[in-house]
Amino acid sequence: MVHQLSAGSCKRLQNASPDDVDVFESQHTLQFLSIKKVGNNPGAPASAPDRYRIIMSDGINYMQAMLATQLNHMVQDNTIGRNTIAVVEKLTCNYVQEKRLVIILSLRVLELTAEKIGDPSQIGPSEMPAVASPSTGNGPSAPPAQATPEVASPAQAAPAQAAAAPRQQAPPQTRHGNIYPIEGLSPYQNNWTIKARVTQKSEIKTWSNARGEGKLFNVTLMDDSGEIRGTGFNLVVDDLYPRLEEGKVYYISKARVNLAKKKFSNINNDYELSFERNTEVEECHEVTNVPTIKYNFVPLNGLEDLSKDAICDVIAVVKETSPVTQITSAKLQRELAKRELTLVDKSGFSVRMTLWGKQAEQYNVSEPTPVIAFKGVKVGDFGGRSLSMFSGSTMQVNPEIDECFALRGWYDNIGAEQTFKAHSNTGGGSSMYGFKREEIRSLDEIKQAGYGEPDKPENFSARATIMHIKSDNISYPACPTTNCNKKVVEMGDSWRCEKCNQNFPTPEHRYIMSLAVADYSGQAWLQGFNDVGTTIFGMTANQLLEIKDRDINEYNAILHKANCNTYNFSCRAKQDTYNETTRIRYGISRIIPLNYKEEAQMLRDLLYSPWAR
């Protein structure tokens, strides 16, 4: 495959000012001549991500760029390498100390390993046109940049241009300097300003532990590129807490960019901000391009498809509001304010939403049945399904969005008179008949655990694939009386049930089957009864036996076709003695075909929710 490099891209990138969106957000087909890991700052924490410097060529020139750390995996899993040709789709640029740094934010590989194209040369200082505001130019006498430990030295690649005229290329001197997308922030950039909306502000929290005590608050900041969490500690709380207001937009600069501990936040960013004493915050009144909260609403009837502890957004009419009550949390050893809202929506379901602490106390909506949009709330299983706000969750009363208008119209017309279904503990979702998705165990684990000791049957959940079904004896003739299911014996031209003391012209065949199933860890034999067979074969045992009598090949084909299908199982391990041999038998109490949407959502929730496991 022959790819055409974007001749001239290096020059354009080299000369672009950081707000030159046309250059940084257009597509450049480039070849990576080298990718090299560079050292971290001496002061960087051990957990700091690796940083990679890329020498990239447009066939005519080459230049250096840094790979945004969120793309590090591409180097580590060899998605990119030496001589890779890729479309660089998004870049950014900023100044670290006096040095200009181009950072690759997004790329798409065209060819992993190609021949080197052309004979590109380094862009020299002579090719750097004078640009930008002459008023800010320091001229050629500007002190050359020091190679700082903060940034990889570009020595091999392009020593000259980085130091040559950095000031000439400085961004337009707005009062707030270089406006940066949140997505582009990373620890090796220190001269940025973001323009972001505070979408959430926590209350002031205090702590006291072995390492000391103090207070802190968090905000969630959002712009059109992404979101990031910011935290202020102690003295900074006094300064910034009153100045940052939910919903308003601010210019923020000179905060520290740290690695986020994902475990503790559902915010989609590898980094978080730490507000320092010198952090600058100024409200922005020209609010353009700063999105308000984006929602991904789940209707209330859809909550049963989410697993417990999933995080979701909902919009609903608040039909009832409880007063604030104080509960005593055993866990926290203190009192805690709580308020319950009853939410309803067009799906005809109602669900309870719990607010805690400040959010419970400060809930202050005068109208009786507002529409409220909630973001980042936690799904619980109390009463089938419940919802709960985190301190990081947000709510918007009567937001100016279509979903809100639609709900308002529906409720005022018909919804107010409707009765609503509550979620129940049975059926659907993760509460189905003992199957616990979050407690799935491997077959090997079950065997190792020795479940099913004498008189101690154990229930467990498993996900396994059918490998083989014993075909010789797949069913038994049973009493057709509802809920009897006892084996009947053939007596002349009828079938007798001893339990019911009755004879029947024909029995009802019921499945009794042994399945060999396997998962990644090993295999096991599971015993299944009637519902297992009807689930697996999609027909009753009577129907299957009829096929077996008519055409043994078709019967064998049906059994064969059942193999290689994966199910969720609720099982019961029980010790069993038969013919003086004791063994553990695994009975299937429920077989559940995989719901791929639900399985995928579970995986998604694992990624998004630090509390889902």
Added chain:
DNA sequence: CCCCCCCC
């Protein structure tokens, strides 16, 4: 530097 998200 927190990192708990609670109760019934």
